Amino acid sequence: MSRIKSENNKKMENNIEEKTLELALKNSDSAEVIYEKGESRSISFENNKLKSVYTRSIRGIGLRVIKDGKIGFSSTTDFRKPEQLVTNAIESAEFGQEAKFEFQSKNQYKDTKLFDENVVDYPIEKGIQIGKDNIEKALSVNPDYECGVSIGKGSSKGRLINSSGLDTSSRSTSFGSSIDILLVKDKGLLWIGEGESSVKVADDLDKHTTKALRDLKLAEKVVEIPTAGYPIVFTSKAAGNLLSTFESGCNGKLVQKGVSPLTGKLGEKMLDERFSMYDDPTIDYADGSYVCDDEGVSARRTPLFESGVLKNYIFDLQTAGIMNTKSTGNGTRSFASQPSPGNSNVIIEPGDMKFEDMIKDMKSGILVDQVLGGGQSNVLAGEFSVNIDLGYFVENGEIVGRVKDCMVAGNVFDAFNNIIALGDKSDWHGSLKVPPFYFRSINVAGNS
Amino acid sequence: MEKLIKNALKSAKADQIEIRINEGRGTGVAYVGKELESIGESSIMGGSVRALVNGGWGFVAFNDIENLPRYVNMACEQAMLIGNKEVTLAETGVINDVVRTQVDVDPADVSLIDKHDLCQKYNNIILSSKKVQTSSVRYADSHSTLYFANLEGSFIVSENQFCGVSVMAMAKDGMDVQQAYDSIGDLRGYKKVENFEESCEDVTKRAVDLLSAKPVEGGKYTVIVDPKLCGVFTHEAFGHLSEADFIYENKKLREVMKIGKRFGSDELSIVDDGTLEGEAGYNKYDSEGTPSQKTYLIKDGILTNRLHSRETAANMNESPTGNARAISYASEPIVRMTNTYMESRNQMFEEMLAGVDEGIYAKGSLGGQTNTEMFTFSAEEAYKIKGGKVCEKIRDVVLTGNVFKTLKNIDAIGNDLVICGGLGGCGKGGQSPLRVSDGGPHIRIRNVTIGGR
Numbered sequence: 001m002s003r004i005k006s007e008n009n010k011k012m013e014n015n016i017e018e019k020t021l022e023l024a025l026k027n028s029d030s031a032e033v034i035y036e037k038g039e040s041r042s043i044s045f046e047n048n049k050l051k052s053v054y055t056r057s058i059r060g061i062g063l064r065v066i067k068d069g070k071i072g073f074s075s076t077t078d079f080r081k082p083e084q085l086v087t088n089a090i091e092s093a094e095f096g097q098e099a100k101f102e103f104q105s106k107n108q109y110k111d112t113k114l115f116d117e118n119v120v121d122y123p124i125e126k127g128i129q130i131g132k133d134n135i136e137k138a139l140s141v142n143p144d145y146e147c148g149v150s151i152g153k154g155s156s157k158g159r160l161i162n163s164s165g166l167d168t169s170s171r172s173t174s175f176g177s178s179i180d181i182l183l184v185k186d187k188g189l190l191w192i193g194e195g196e197s198s199v200k201v202a203d204d205l206d207k208h209t210t211k212a213l214r215d216l217k218l219a220e221k222v223v224e225i226p227t228a229g230y231p232i233v234f235t236s237k238a239a240g241n242l243l244s245t246f247e248s249g250c251n252g253k254l255v256q257k258g259v260s261p262l263t264g265k266l267g268e269k270m271l272d273e274r275f276s277m278y279d280d281p282t283i284d285y286a287d288g289s290y291v292c293d294d295e296g297v298s299a300r301r302t303p304l305f306e307s308g309v310l311k312n313y314i315f316d317l318q319t320a321g322i323m324n325t326k327s328t329g330n331g332t333r334s335f336a337s338q339p340s341p342g343n344s345n346v347i348i349e350p351g352d353m354k355f356e357d358m359i360k361d362m363k364s365g366i367l368v369d370q371v372l373g374g375g376q377s378n379v380l381a382g383e384f385s386v387n388i389d390l391g392y393f394v395e396n397g398e399i400v401g402r403v404k405d406c407m408v409a410g411n412v413f414d415a416f417n418n419i420i421a422l423g424d425k426s427d428w429h430g431s432l433k434v435p436p437f438y439f440r441s442i443n444v445a446g447n448s
Numbered sequence: 449m450e451k452l453i454k455n456a457l458k459s460a461k462a463d464q465i466e467i468r469i470n471e472g473r474g475t476g477v478a479y480v481g482k483e484l485e486s487i488g489e490s491s492i493m494g495g496s497v498r499a500l501v502n503g504g505w506g507f508v509a510f511n512d513i514e515n516l517p518r519y520v521n522m523a524c525e526q527a528m529l530i531g532n533k534e535v536t537l538a539e540t541g542v543i544n545d546v547v548r549t550q551v552d553v554d555p556a557d558v559s560l561i562d563k564h565d566l567c568q569k570y571n572n573i574i575l576s577s578k579k580v581q582t583s584s585v586r587y588a589d590s591h592s593t594l595y596f597a598n599l600e601g602s603f604i605v606s607e608n609q610f611c612g613v614s615v616m617a618m619a620k621d622g623m624d625v626q627q628a629y630d631s632i633g634d635l636r637g638y639k640k641v642e643n644f645e646e647s648c649e650d651v652t653k654r655a656v657d658l659l660s661a662k663p664v665e666g667g668k669y670t671v672i673v674d675p676k677l678c679g680v681f682t683h684e685a686f687g688h689l690s691e692a693d694f695i696y697e698n699k700k701l702r703e704v705m706k707i708g709k710r711f712g713s714d715e716l717s718i719v720d721d722g723t724l725e726g727e728a729g730y731n732k733y734d735s736e737g738t739p740s741q742k743t744y745l746i747k748d749g750i751l752t753n754r755l756h757s758r759e760t761a762a763n764m765n766e767s768p769t770g771n772a773r774a775i776s777y778a779s780e781p782i783v784r785m786t787n788t789y790m791e792s793r794n795q796m797f798e799e800m801l802a803g804v805d806e807g808i809y810a811k812g813s814l815g816g817q818t819n820t821e822m823f824t825f826s827a828e829e830a831y832k833i834k835g836g837k838v839c840e841k842i843r844d845v846v847l848t849g850n851v852f853k854t855l856k857n858i859d860a861i862g863n864d865l866v867i868c869g870g871l872g873g874c875g876k877g878g879q880s881p882l883r884v885s886d887g888g889p890h891i892r893i894r895n896v897t898i899g900g901r
Contacts, residue, residue, distance in 0.1 A: 046693075046697070047697035047698060048697075049533065049697070050504065050530050050532065051504075051505060051530070052504070052505035052506065052507055052527075052530070052780070053504070053505070053506050053507070053526035053527070053529055053530060054506075054507045054508075054509075054526075054780070055506075055507070055508045055509070055522060055523075055526065056508075056509045056510075056778060057508070057509065057510045057511075058494070058509060058510070058511060058778060059511050059512075060511070072488065073486060073488055074488050074489060074490050075490045076490060076491045076492065076493075077491075077492045077493055077494050077511040078471075078491050078492065078493035078511075079511070079512070080493075081491075084491065085491075088488055088489045088490065088491075089488065091488065091489070091560065092486075092487050092488030092489070092560075095484060095487045095560070095561070095564050096484065096487060097483050097484050097485065124529070125529070128529070128530075144700065146697075146698050182698070184698065184700035184701050184704060185700075188821050188822075188850065188852075189819070189820060189821040189822075191819050191820075227666055227667055253480075257480060257481045257581070257582040257618075258481075258581050258582060258620065259581050259582050259618050259620055259625050261623040261624075261625060322483075336490060337486075338485075338486055372817050372818075372819055372822060372823075372824050372848075373815075373816075373817045373824030373825070373826070373846060373848070375815075376814050376815040376816070376817065376824065376825070376826040376846065377814070377826055377844055377846055378625070378626065378627070378843070378844060380618075380625045380627070381623070381624055381625045381626070382623075383663075383844050385826070385844060385846035385899035385900070386824065386846075386899070387822055387823075387824045387848040387899075389819055389822065404822075405822065405848065405849065405850055405897060406897070407666060407824075407846065407848050407897055407898070407899025407900075408899065409666055409844070409846070409899035409900050409901055410901055411901065413623065443666055443899075443900065443901050444666070445666035445667055445668075445848075445897050445898060445899050445900065447897070
């Protein structure tokens with residue numbers, strides 16, 4: 001996904017964009033060129049040791065044309081032959097879908113912060129030191145731990161120009177740090193991963209190591225549980241897995257195809273009234289933010305669910321055109337693909353219960369922190385069935401041990417109408433900001 | 449190109465340097481429902497340099513290949529930031545070769561309009577059912593030329609043509625949406641994708657039938673899985689565990705995965721074979737220039753070997769297997785599978801079935817995942833087995849288990865091995881989808897945990 005920021009940055013080192021646009025317009029009615037260049041550098045530790053340093057300097061260009069009312073597209077990373085790119089795009093337009101939109105004209109965008117100079121200046125040697133320190137910390141607890149650390153930074157430039165006069169450039173940064181710790185025991189493996197990502201420098205790995213070490217301790221003892229329905233708390237890290245049905249359900253493309261279970265349900269109360277979910281690209285320094293989307297439509301906050309009521313679907317230009325509605329500024333793409341509706345940041349409003357109190361409240365329940373196999377069941381219909389990769393059995397408000405080799409399964413439309421409480425704090429996990437969820441009862445296939 | 453690469457290597461100061469350049473083009477056609485979502489050809493050009501200096505790896509990926517010498521230096525400088533340990537690489541010999549895979553019909557010789565018409569035909573078959581809400585038909589081919597060179601003097605040019613198609617039907621009834629999927633894809637050429645009508649009819653029927661299927665009840669079951677699902681099981685549950693990059697620097701895991709240890713019954717043999725020409729996972733040489741081979745991972749129930757890169761092989765004092773693969777020029781080679789399958793034995797499907805009083809017959813796969821010890825995979829289609837007979841259709845069957853226990857719980861292995869590729873592939877370390885094939889015969893597994901409401 002490119003993040004486009006309004007800037008008067010006409011002088012790029014390379015004018016392949018203009019050249020391509022000009023060539024394309026000789027044989028088409030209108031055209032749009034997207035250019036992306038990303039530089040990233042990362043280090044990785046494997047098995048407690050520094051292993052590699054990576055640099056990726058990747059660029060590419062995509063051309064979308066409208067010819068005789070039909071859309072054509074092609075992309076390349078080979079900048080020696082813009083003619084071939086244009087020929088491919090024009091040829092593709094012979095078969096292409098009927099265009100139901102016009103390219104965006106010049107636009108005024110609101111500013112959102114997507115760039116942090118500190119990321120660009122961040123010395124990779126500092127990341128190496130942080131990795132060493134954290135692995136040392138973990139090994140001082142247990143020399144049998146096998147740790148991996150990855151710290152990476154990136155900056156990207158994007159430019160979008162079209163025959164309607166739009167010319168917008170962007171600069172953005174990204175930073176990520178993570179640690180994973182593996183413990184091999186006679187009875188099996190225990191793997192815990194923690195980390196964060198941001199537009200700004202996010203190298204406080206220590207807090208993630210601390211959490212991973214605490215979890216490893218808690219998971220030492222494995223307990224057996226019978227198959228039954230249990231009250232379940234999903235931590236904010238695990239809760240994201242349950243939200244994909246709502247994300248895909250609100251996707252205008254799936255609504256247009258008639259396969260979203262939310263089709264025709266705008267204005268209906270479908271979920272617990274404490275559940276509100278927004279698509280919001282306008283948050284400063286968030287992972288999924290942008291000033292305008294990848295077709296030049298200005299960014300805005302879109303309510304998807306408010307108080308359990310379905311409010312909106314998200315659209316790009318073409319899908320909105322087919323549906324006789326307007327783009328919500330969610331046209332996402334890379335240079336190598338045509339736009340389609342996609343979420344920016346997904347924000348779930350917090351509730352009022354402290355996470356600790358959720359655990360205290362359970363007489364006999366399960367806390368789920370990592371799952372395995374998310375997205376493999378019938379997500380669209382709301383079905384989920386996942387292995388509890390990292391989860392704990394809670395008895396009388398206390399964690400008594402790890403549950404292992406168990407599956408938790410249900411339907412999100414049932415589960416999100418059966419909520420005891422939402423956590424009082426939402427946490428960022430990538431571009432998702434979500435609180436912990438406390439469900440009344442979900443079925444678990446046990447291990448006893 | 450050869451000159452550019454060889455010149456760049458001359459100036460290098462490192463223990464090892466590998467240069468990989470990829471020049472390629474690909475065609476894609478995608479129908480979703482009535483609309484043609486995308487069609488056309490795109491091209492790529494890019495390369496990478498990997499350098500080893502004093503045991504540290506530096507890796508640089510780029511598109512402006514004319515600046516190759518600069519990137520060679522950059523990779524060396526980065527590697528020097530690490531350089532703190534001993535790393536040796538297993539010997540693979542100096543190889544100079546040009547590899548061209550044979551295709552029945554070269555997809556590049558088929559016009560875009562023919563590819564479009566093929567997809568349209570398949571799409572119409574699916575949409576002709578009134579109960580189908582939408583469809584998805586995707587065709588993709590790619591022609592790539594890979595240049596590989598290293599400091600030892602190997603220079604390999606490999607050309608291959610991948611081609612495949614996937615079809616999906618979605619049926620909807622109120623809030624309930626069900627889907628069925630099928631795909632083929634390998635290096636054999638265009639012919640195979642031309643005869644997929646039956647699959648289109650099949651996915652249509654399966655999706656519609658699923659609307660009236662009941663969700664499975666969670667619990668432990670005896671399960672018979674079909675060759676496709678057996679392939680995913682072999683790949684997910686066991687294959688990933690035999691990738692040496694995960695094992696080689698972990699003492700405890702080396703004990704768990706000790707060669708000679710029993711993993712299953714005498715009947716159980718699992719193979720990874722990169723030399724199966726035409727299969728999706730075929731490579732004459734891997735991304736480090738090592739020749740591929742047929743490797744028995746488990747033979748007659750005993751762990752016999754594992755998958756290696758040059759580094760892991762040297763480290764564990766074993767032979768390299770040619771399994772260091774990179775998904776593209778922009779990624780570093782890591783240990784991956786190629787074509788992975790469980791060998792056939794002599795049980796007939798009917799005999800297997802007769803031994804099940806109550807159980808589940810699971811077919812096809814929507815995907816699988818593993819954390820090495822535990823795996824999950826979801827069946828695309830499933831039926832109850834009662835009194836040795838396949839009975840009513842059920843849905844939402846996701847199987848999970850501990851690989852060590854589950855391999856020992858396989859109590860019957862069929863005689864009907866099928867190996868298949870497809871448009872999907874394998875994901876590991878952020879590199880996805882890598883073209884692989886997997887397969888197996890029908891097998892029966894006791895005591896499998898299945899999630900359910």
